[in-house]
Amino acid sequence: MEINASCDAARAGGHRRLAPTRQQALRARYDALVADPLAANPEPSNGHKRNSVERASYNLAVAFDTHRKAILRYMYDLDVGFTNYAEVRVMPRSVPAPGRGVVAGRLSSA
16 A cells, blocks of 8 residues: 555646655565565475465465556556546445345355
8 A cells, every 4th residue: 555655646636657765665575575475484394284274374475565556557657547446435344335135244145
């Protein structure tokens, strides 16, 4: 969200891109955030396998590392939005999405 806020501020200021020093600082922060879970989930020793939680968190961290360029594209090109769904507003959790109803506290297809 820090990157998105910086991009929004730059756009509001009429800039076409973030300052290179700001890009470097944000990229370093992103890299550190991705490195932490990778370091916390080293390859298991003695032929053990990761459990489902370890596997999911590791795979997510690897995806954020592998797809870094695509994920951060909006930081380098302010014409690219943070999301493709900028026009979609977040609905409160108590309001079911159109075509869905609430059954026993869970959303279900209508």
